[in-house]
Amino acid sequence: MRLLGKNVVIYGAGVSGLSAYELARERGANVAIYDDDPSKARATSSVGVFDSADVIVLSPGVDSCKDFLVDAELSGKIVMSELELASSLCKAEQIAITGTNGKTTTTMLVDAIFKRAGLPSHAVGNIGTPFSAIADRLDTTEIAVIEASSFQLESSKNFSPEIAVLLNITPDHIDRHGSFEKYVEAKSNIFLRQSPSDAVIFNADDPAIAALQPQMIAKKVPFGLSGPKKGGAYISGGFVCFDGVPVLAVEETDMRGKELENVLAAVAVAALRGVSFFNIAAGIAEFERPDFRRQFVGKSGDISVFNDSKATNISSCISACLGMDGDVVLILGGALRAECFGQLFAALPASVRHICVSGENADAILSAANEADFRDIERYDDIGSALLGALDMAKKLGCKNVLFSPASKSFDLFSGYNERGKFFDACAKAAGVKRG
Numbered sequence: 001m002r003l004l005g006k007n008v009v010i011y012g013a014g015v016s017g018l019s020a021y022e023l024a025r026e027r028g029a030n031v032a033i034y035d036d037d038p039s040k041a042r043a044t045s046s047v048g049v050f051d052s053a054d055v056i057v058l059s060p061g062v063d064s065c066k067d068f069l070v071d072a073e074l075s076g077k078i079v080m081s082e083l084e085l086a087s088s089l090c091k092a093e094q095i096a097i098t099g100t101n102g103k104t105t106t107t108m109l110v111d112a113i114f115k116r117a118g119l120p121s122h123a124v125g126n127i128g129t130p131f132s133a134i135a136d137r138l139d140t141t142e143i144a145v146i147e148a149s150s151f152q153l154e155s156s157k158n159f160s161p162e163i164a165v166l167l168n169i170t171p172d173h174i175d176r177h178g179s180f181e182k183y184v185e186a187k188s189n190i191f192l193r194q195s196p197s198d199a200v201i202f203n204a205d206d207p208a209i210a211a212l213q214p215q216m217i218a219k220k221v222p223f224g225l226s227g228p229k230k231g232g233a234y235i236s237g238g239f240v241c242f243d244g245v246p247v248l249a250v251e252e253t254d255m256r257g258k259e260l261e262n263v264l265a266a267v268a269v270a271a272l273r274g275v276s277f278f279n280i281a282a283g284i285a286e287f288e289r290p291d292f293r294r295q296f297v298g299k300s301g302d303i304s305v306f307n308d309s310k311a312t313n314i315s316s317c318i319s320a321c322l323g324m325d326g327d328v329v330l331i332l333g334g335a336l337r338a339e340c341f342g343q344l345f346a347a348l349p350a351s352v353r354h355i356c357v358s359g360e361n362a363d364a365i366l367s368a369a370n371e372a373d374f375r376d377i378e379r380y381d382d383i384g385s386a387l388l389g390a391l392d393m394a395k396k397l398g399c400k401n402v403l404f405s406p407a408s409k410s411f412d413l414f415s416g417y418n419e420r421g422k423f424f425d426a427c428a429k430a431a432g433v434k435r436g
Helices: 015-026 067-074 082-088 103-116 150-154 180-188 257-272 277-285 314-322 341-347 362-371 383-397 417-430
Strands: 007-011 030-034 055-058 078-081 093-098 121-125 143-147 163-166 199-203 219-223 233-236 239-242 245-249 295-300 303-307 328-332 352-357 377-379 401-404
Touching (some): 078 082, 082 150, 093 103, 093 257, 103 277, 150 180, 199 257, 257 277, 303 383, 303 417, 328 383
Parallel strands (some): 055 078, 199 219
Antiparallel strands (some): 239 245, 295 303
């Protein structure tokens, strides 16, 4: 995209917006930043700034359905996401990964495998480093591995990565997108502009994704846990396999249950990219689980404590529970949203022996438990007391594990799952949980 001399307005003065500002400025554009909060750095709150704009770039937190943004697009202005701006100015190969759950882990896993193989890989996007922060510094020999959220994809109508990965799609962020159908539509932007020479790696076991196959024109590479996938990745005989060839034993990774879908997707990406199975296996075996994703915190006596603060929705919590080895006391709760906790109680494995709940949505969880006739549940005032209660109950029941997997957003008390995860770790330390 040519920006020289054009008037560009960045909507949103967060980390992504500031990175987009610098990128557009370096490309010779006349750039302004608008934010609903005028106290933000470099930001103006005057909507008049949009009148002369040629291009409007949206930060991930900005809803593209705002009336004046729709009007701007109808009047001929270009409205795009920060992700799409960065992509249009980047010469590197682009591999984009999306899904309701597992995006960060899969992005980090692919990046780790590539680095193990000696490939110049860069993990960017929703993972923390905005794509626009490094997009124009990468050359054609490098690879951008992009974690793409539905917020970023929503307004990325011309985004076209060489490899697109769809991990799973379950109801989430409905308050932003308006409906599950709109959420699926946003996710679909990851592959809709691909060409037949590109590839789309997709979870063939996910019904919402399977329904999208007719719209995929790129090379289709399936993965899934339900059995062999011709030309794709799957589990067979205790091994992770790709297109009929064993790559590594499942026991060589600490991923379990549905988490193995992340491994399968990463194997498919790396195999398509020509990485040897030796380097794929080594990269996976050496991979360290990212923070607050079913992360081992330490032990209290014989009880292991795990921090899965990243479980901000029901399906992620279920995945974490299914991946645990042994009986579990589960800690739930967080911000009140539109989740249907009946789905959680319908899918909980028998290994979950007791639940401790706190947070803004505690009443909703208790109500769902009652309807599901799940009686082994108690309410606590806060996360710290819930942890103490969970440790006490685990000791009484002889459970091996306490799992903090809230199945809820964190915005009742925290700025995000990362702050919540750190708080839980501090509570664990105060409760005498020790590592090693």
